[in-house]
Amino acid sequence: SQELEQSPQSLIVQEGKNLTINCTSSKTLYGLYWYKQKYGEGLIFLMMLQKGGEEKSHEKITAKLDEKKQQSSLHITASQPSHAGIYLCGADSTGTASKLTFGTGTRLQVTL
Amino acid sequence: KAGVTQTPRYLIKTRGQQVTLSCSPISGHRSVSWYQQTPGQGLQFLFEYFSETQRNKGNFPGRFSGRQFSNSRSEMNVSTLELGDSALYLCASSFVGSETQYFGPGTRLLVL
Numbered sequence: 001s002q003e004l005e006q007s008p009q010s011l012i013v014q015e016g017k018n019l020t021i022n023c024t025s026s027k028t029l030y031g032l033y034w035y036k037q038k039y040g041e042g043l044i045f046l047m048m049l050q051k052g053g054e055e056k057s058h059e060k061i062t063a064k065l066d067e068k069k070q071q072s073s074l075h076i077t078a079s080q081p082s083h084a085g086i087y088l089c090g091a092d093s094t095g096t097a098s099k100l101t102f103g104t105g106t107r108l109q110v111t112l
Numbered sequence: 113k114a115g116v117t118q119t120p121r122y123l124i125k126t127r128g129q130q131v132t133l134s135c136s137p138i139s140g141h142r143s144v145s146w147y148q149q150t151p152g153q154g155l156q157f158l159f160e161y162f163s164e165t166q167r168n169k170g171n172f173p174g175r176f177s178g179r180q181f182s183n184s185r186s187e188m189n190v191s192t193l194e195l196g197d198s199a200l201y202l203c204a205s206s207f208v209g210s211e212t213q214y215f216g217p218g219t220r221l222l223v224l
Binding site: 045 | 116143145147154155156157160162167168170200202204206211212213214215216217218220
């Protein structure tokens with residue numbers, strides 16, 4: 001079965017600093033999804049990557065999928081308190097995108 | 113468009129009871145997936161329904177079951193509740209042909 005490992009597990013950054021979260025898969029990815037979760041709430045879709053080398057950006061968040069499609073990184077530029085939460089990467093293991101395997105999550109705190 | 117809705121949002125049950133959770137997908141979405149999130153195991157896939165048929169299933173015991181109605185609304189049922197079933201249960205819907213799942217706010221179940 002596919003496994004996803006995220007690093008770091010938690011992160012505390014000062015407002016305005018940049019940060020990167022990594023997601024490594026044990027198998028080649030059909031698709032890689034990034035979600036954000038506020039504690040105890042639902043997941044908010046951020047981005048989806050499918051092609052090796054693909055890079056997508058939304059506001060101050062950029063995600064990239066490496067050429068071999070086994071690792072993805074999420075980069076936040078000039079972090080803000082609104083970026084705080086748990087970031088989860090999810091892998092599509094069936095090609096239907098309806099059954100996702102998730103990483104353990106990265107808890108991000110942004111201090112003033 | 114309204115997002116994915118889940119009812120109830122919070123639920124307290126005792127061991128041995130059964131529970132039914134409901135999920136209404138985004139209008140036009142025909143695939144509904146269910147996930148269980150716990151601090152120890154993280155976010156795990158339960159099952160997926162498409163056009164009233166279970167299309168994918170995770171590694172959960174038979175006490176966990178679900179169904180989907182003709183209007184794409186879905187329910188999941190857990191019988192003979194155990195303490196370990198305490199979790200946040202999330203459902204997600206997607207449009208056929210789209211690779212993105214959109215999540216609801218979740219139902220938090222506490223088993224005493």
